[in-house]
Amino acid sequence: MTGAATAPRAMTLDDYVPLLGPQEIDELRAIAAPLAGRSVQMVNSTAVGGGVAEILNRLIPLIQELGLAPRWDVMTGGNDFFEVTKAFHNALHGGPYDPRPQDFETFLAYSEQNRARLAFDAEFTVIHDPQPAALIDARSGTSGHWIWRCHIDLSRPNRDVWEFLRPFVCRYDGALFSAPDFARQLPIPQYLVYPCIDPLSDKNRDLEPETVAAIADRFGIDRARPIVAQISRFDRLKDPIGVLRAYQIVKRYTDLQLVLAGGGASDDPEGESVLAEVRDAAEGDPDVHILSLPPWSAIEINALQRASTIIVQKSLREGFGLTVTEALWKKQPVVASAVGGIPAQVIHKHTGLLAHSVEGTAYQIRFLLSHPALARKLGEQGHEHVREHFLITSNVRRYLTLFLGMS
Amino acid sequence: MALARAHRPFQFVTASYITRIERQRALTVGELRDGLESCSDESIFHHTFQSLGQHHFLTEGFSNDFAQWALAGLNRPRLAEQLAGLDVRAYCSLSDLRVDLLRVVDDFCRTYPDEAVREAFEAFHFCASVEVTVPLGREAWTLEEFRALLERCGHASFHFHFLVSRLRLQLESNDFSQWFVEELGLERLAQLANRIDIVTHTLDGAKATLARLIDRELAA
Incomplete structure (x- = not known):
């Protein structure tokens, strides 16, 4: 294996056998067998960029290889539509938003255009996220099963936006959420479907130790001393300043370094100001490495995660926290906040350690640095936890089970 | 032979399972008790039998979701220990298991009434397992x-x-x-x-x- 980015190719199920064992892949094939030839339609609002498109890019070929007939359709719309849906997205996450009547009209007009443009004749139609939610209008009679997959945190939604969307959602046969906390009071069944990572992607595949070392060296990180890292966007909700404070507490006892690495600073005005705040707060400490990475840094992120002694994710709020999943997959000990989907991944004292404050985070880091055997064990168990629950193959299995359960 | x-x-x-998110949630031991009383059998199954299978790679100290929440969510190790002490292998019926879970939580609430109303760091969400079996x-x-x-x-x-x-x-x-x-x-x-x-x-x-x-x- 080399450190160079590989050209993306569709993975086959056999590619996963060395990681999961033949039994697990055999079971996937057995579960898919009764669904052979059944049609599945996935609809989202973007073909490239974003986590949903990334997952569908991997999911569709695997479902196809298992004998089902999947199709992926992308909703189209003008800038006005995507401005409205972006505002909806932020509002559903709990951000402030005062919708205008024409926003709802724009949303419905584009939904109607797409309803007329796309064919909806699959046995299982999975609509991803709020943008295409109103496509349920295309449902004819009781034919087929319609599922709404919500990838966002709906625990504190803007009331106006949610009240607008809710009647559409209620007409589906079921809704899928990434964490129990994200579910709403709805008259339809709600299911838990975790997001997932692909262990064969550049961000997660095995790297040669030389590659990891070369990348750490390139960023001026001393591999001989402990490295605590948070690899996450420069976003206040990820609390990089809190991580810095925790590091400063631990630094009183241990000679360690801190890596704060993430993207989003160049194209996100808030990201840039957060980055500036973090740099100010670090006060030129040479052991604090603040790295603003471009979007094509999958191998670098992979290497930095692998080079670290402990991975921290001290979020104040979190969707699911796939950066935690990535770290656990790499057998790294993790200290993370008990928010959003993190407690599903970090089972306290089994697959990592949870913290609720700066001081708690600092204490858990100190504890793990003084107990390397325990840190290794948490990392090993975290890896198994991800293998069992949070890989793309588990995602395929959940969809197949859902389809079987509905049919 | x-x-x-x-x-x-x-x-x-x-067997393959999809997790259904139920309506009950608990922020205190008292609410956990109410949830245990009213939740479905599939929910008891999910948090005990199914959870043990899902976390099979943990060989020390993990028994069921209720015990794990009592420890990590509530910071009540005594209650966690007692809930973890219920060995699913001793049960052939989910209703018997529910009775014993309730007994442990009831005993705790009676012994420590103040602690029964103390809020947890994070809520416990009741879920249920929907099972699909497929011949291999x-x-x-x-x-x-x-x-x-x-x-x-x-x-x-x-x-x-x-x-x-x-x-x-x-x-x-x-x-x-x-x-x-x-x-x-x-x-x-x-x-x-x-x-x-x-x-x-x-x-x-x-x-x-x-x-x-x-x-x-x-x-x-």
Whole structure:
């Protein structure tokens, strides 16, 4: 294996056998067998960029290889539509938003255009996220099963936006959420479907130790001393300043370094100001490495995660926290906040350690640095936890089970 | 005896689960008690039998979701210990398990009434397992054939036959042991297999132990 980015190719199920064992892949094939030839339609609002498109890019070929007939359709719309849906997205996450009547009209007009443009004749139609939610209008009679997959945190939604969307959602046969906390009071069944990572992607595949070392060296990180890292966007909700404070507490006892690495600073005005705040707060400490990475840094992120002694994710709020999943997959000990989907991944004292404050985070880091055997064990168990629950193959299995359960 | 041929083959099946998010949630021990009383059997199953299977790679200190929440969400190690002490292998019925879970939580609430209303760091969300079973198309007629097919048995299939079967059979036994006795007349092997401690073994470890027991039987 080399450190160079590989050209993306569709993975086959056999590619996963060395990681999961033949039994697990055999079971996937057995579960898919009764669904052979059944049609599945996935609809989202973007073909490239974003986590949903990334997952569908991997999911569709695997479902196809298992004998089902999947199709992926992308909703189209003008800038006005995507401005409205972006505002909806932020509002559903709990951000402030005062919708205008024409926003709802724009949303419905584009939904109607797409309803007329796309064919909806699959046995299982999975609509991803709020943008295409109103496509349920295309449902004819009781034919087929319609599922709404919500990838966002709906625990504190803007009331106006949610009240607008809710009647559409209620007409589906079921809704899928990434964490129990994200579910709403709805008259339809709600299911838990975790997001997932692909262990064969550049961000997660095995790297040669030389590659990891070369990348750490390139960023001026001393591999001989402990490295605590948070690899996450420069976003206040990820609390990089809190991580810095925790590091400063631990630094009183241990000679360690801190890596704060993430993207989003160049194209996100808030990201840039957060980055500036973090740099100010670090006060030129040479052991604090603040790295603003471009979007094509999958191998670098992979290497930095692998080079670290402990991975921290001290979020104040979190969707699911796939950066935690990535770290656990790499057998790294993790200290993370008990928010959003993190407690599903970090089972306290089994697959990592949870913290609720700066001081708690600092204490858990100190504890793990003084107990390397325990840190290794948490990392090993975290890896198994991800293998069992949070890989793309588990995602395929959940969809197949859902389809079987509905049919 | 090991060479006996069964009248009825052992048919390997796998089970797959989708998690349904239920309406009940708990922020205090008192609310946990209310949830335990009103939740579905599928929910009790999800947080005990199914959770043990899903976390099979943890061999120390993990027993069920209720105990884990009492420890990590509530910081109540005493309650966590008592909930973890309920061994799912001792139950052939979910209603019996529910009664004992309720008894432990009730005792705690009576003994520490102030703590019963203290809020947790994070809520406990009741969920339920929706089970789908699928035949794997593999049949064993002899112990040798069974041994060969055991190698190809994944975690979910092993968990289904070895642990979940207790609820289906309503016996303190499992599918493997039942087949060993009823079809091959291997009483001793059945007993030894049934003694494998799934709580302190990983599923892989339990499967390896069963394979060793069968190898010994075949060599005898």
